[in-house]
Amino acid sequence: MPPKPGVPTPAPGGTVSRAMVAWFPDWPLVAARLAEDLPADGPAAVIAQGKVAACSAEARNEGVVRGLRIREAQTRCTTLAVCPADPLRDAREFEPVLASLEERSPGVDVLRPGLCAIRIRGAARYYGSEESAAGAVLDAADSLGVEARVGVADSVFAAVQAARSTTESVAFMVLPPHTSRDFLAPFPVEALEQPGLASLLKRLGIHTLGDFARLPLSDVRSRFGEAGVLAHAMARGEDPTAVVPRVPPRKLDRQVDFDPGLDRIDQIAFQLRAPAGEFIAALQEAGLVCTELKVALTDDSGTRSERLWGHPRHFMASDVVDRVRWQLQPRSADPSGIQGAGGITSAIVRVELIPGRTDSITGHGQDLFGEGAEEKIHHGLSRLQSMLGQDAVLVPAVAGGRVLHERRLLTPWGDPVPREAALQAARPWPGSIPDPQPATVFASPVPVLLLDAAGETVRIDPRGVLLSPPAWFCPDADGGSRAPRRQVTEWTGPWPLRQRWWDEDRRRHAERFQIVDGDGDAWLLLLSGERWWAEARYD
Known part of the structure; x- marks a missing residue:
């Protein structure tokens, strides 16, 4: 029988290469909520290829499960909030979790956003035991307010299955050395996540990993090839996958603190000139340019406001200062229609500059024979925008709708077209006016x-x-x-x-x-x- 979660037993003699896996359940859903693409509570789901990829506990209580088509899911739960899957969003929101894990247990290998492996040997020696190391990982997740499960086993594959076998009451499972094969034996062959191989094995009467592990290795190699040999090793608890720690990315964020806080836009803009230049210089030193910038403002009451800014080419120091200044200025109407949104209501004590999206600097060099017409247009429009304000220069884009004025979307120069508007424009609109369109x-x-x-x-x-x-x-x-x-x-x-x-x-x-x-x-x-x-x- 497999060991009980969180209850270690004495290990037999011998040494094995142990691995610890941290699993964050329903990470695509968690990432969407952290990015505010989905409400923080209530039934919600992330959709990939028209099917449910992840859903909340409230949605599961209404009968929504993974793999369900979106129409069926919305039929079962009429209040279901949905958003499309976004691998970039998942990776971006997982980065703070990885940073927190690396502070407590260096040597993290990202298997995919929401699932990572950690070298257990050094962590167990530092914390005194494998159970204490697993507890440190759970503490790192708790500090960020996200749910985590931890599994420790003789191989990465066995540790993943151990993490997924935990419960809400016991969030980690430590398999004693040399017991991974017995633990994996009852699992169905679908756990290998190789649909073709699993289908073939079931047609041959092999339904569990234990049945597959008992096959002679020579027969597996001759019948299933090298891919089958790897799957056979995984079923035996001898997954050869090594934990290869990632190289932590260079910290490119820039934080500027004001003591005392500043309540005038011109003062804040003046104080940011040098830090903005250092922020851009650090990016260039790393061989990067910033094409999407997140500006986070914190006032002396503790209120934090964030906004993501786009750029048609890439940000320079003056562009960064302009975006902070525009974010501080009151707007006559924001996209939600609220009058007087934005503006300084309290003294600003902190400004954070966070690169939301970066690109290689090699693709953004100056032309060999000087600036072209496109570069001159960019500088001219950016100069007008800097003098007159963000909303003074608008760029048209096509949105969705049957009525023509609904299809016209004006966005400030440099801001990306909203994702939802781009999706709406690509959909068919029966009843809309066919081409040619009115001028x-x-x-x-x-x-x-x-x-x-x-x-x-x-x-x-x-x-x-x-x-x-x-x-x-x-x-x-x-x-x-x-x-x-x-x-x-x-x-x-x-x-x-x-x-x-x-x-x-x-x-x-x-x-x-x-x-x-x-x-x-x-x-x-x-x-x-x-x-x-x-x-x-x-x-």
């Missing part, structure tokens, strides 16, 4: 008049049938009957636009029309309620 799209629909031959507003019945053909068009609806009219020479439509019927606030029930007036201008019109509106003009 002029109004920021908000403009009221117009569309009249029939009798001078009455053109109407459409509830079934979408045109009651009278259009004869006259007036782009100035505010002028009323005295406004100059244009004859409608060509027209087509109507096309029904029905969306979000289930949402009381965002539902839309409208009809679309295309016309060409007597001046040769083509218009895209929208009938909503009793009024005609111009969405766009074909120039």
Whole structure:
């Protein structure tokens, strides 16, 4: 029988190469919550390739499990919050955990974000026992507020299975030396995480790792090849995988403290000039440039605010100072619509500059024959933005939607297009206007008049049938009957636009029309309620 979690037993004679594995359950979900891509509590799941890759305990209580399709998962749990899987996010959020582990147990080998192996020999000698070393790893995870499980065994594979066999009450399992094979024997062959081999073994009547381990090595080599030999060694508890400690990345963050705190933007910007230059110089010395920067501000009340800034090329010292200054300035409206967001409400005592994304400096060198047109455009726009503010220079991008003004997205120069907007733009939108698209799209629909031959507003019945053909068009609806009219020479439509019927606030029930007036201008019109509106003009 396998040993009980956390209860060591005397080891038989002989020595083996031992390994300790730290496992952080549902790490993709934990990383998404740390990055605030998912709510901190409640049912939530991370989706990869249309299936659930990780889910919260609240979601599991509602019947959501890994591998379930997203539609089925949302059917079982209607309040399920989801976000797409992001390996970069998982690795980025795992970095502070690794740093905390390395402070207590040097020699960490990252198997993947959320799973790492640690050299146990030195840690056990330092802490006095393998159990104490496992406790130190759990303390490191507790200090960061994340859940961890630890397994110690004769091999990395056995230690992984031991960590996954722990419970909430006993968070670590230490397998005595020379017992890993017996511990692994009852596990199904799927534990090898080789679906092809597991399927073949089951067809041959081999369902557990113990059955597989009892096969002669020569037969395994001749039938399954080198991959089968490696899997056979894992099943015997003799996984040859060595723990290769990673080289800790160079610390590139820059922290600036103010004592006493500063409450004026110009003072903070002046004090940051030298540290910003040192921050960029350290990156360049490491052969890197920063293309995405996180700025964290802490005031004297302990409130911390963070923002991630992008850059169309890479940050220089002046760009870093500008981003801090913009983050400190009050904004008329933030993306959530809150007026007066941002600004200094208390003295700032700490500014942290954290490179969110870096790139090799070799791909960002100056052209051999001087700066090109693109570089001059970048410098000009950056200079305007520095003088007039972040929102003074906007770059258009395509978003998702059926109504044209919803598809236009303006983002400040240097900021990346929001991930959700890019995903929405790539999705199909049945009922949207086909190409060619209008050249002029109004920021908000403009009221117009569309009249029939009798001078009455053109109407459409509830079934979408045109009651009278259009004869006259007036782009100035505010002028009323005295406004100059244009004859409608060509027209087509109507096309029904029905969306979000289930949402009381965002539902839309409208009809679309295309016309060409007597001046040769083509218009895209929208009938909503009793009024005609111009969405766009074909120039």
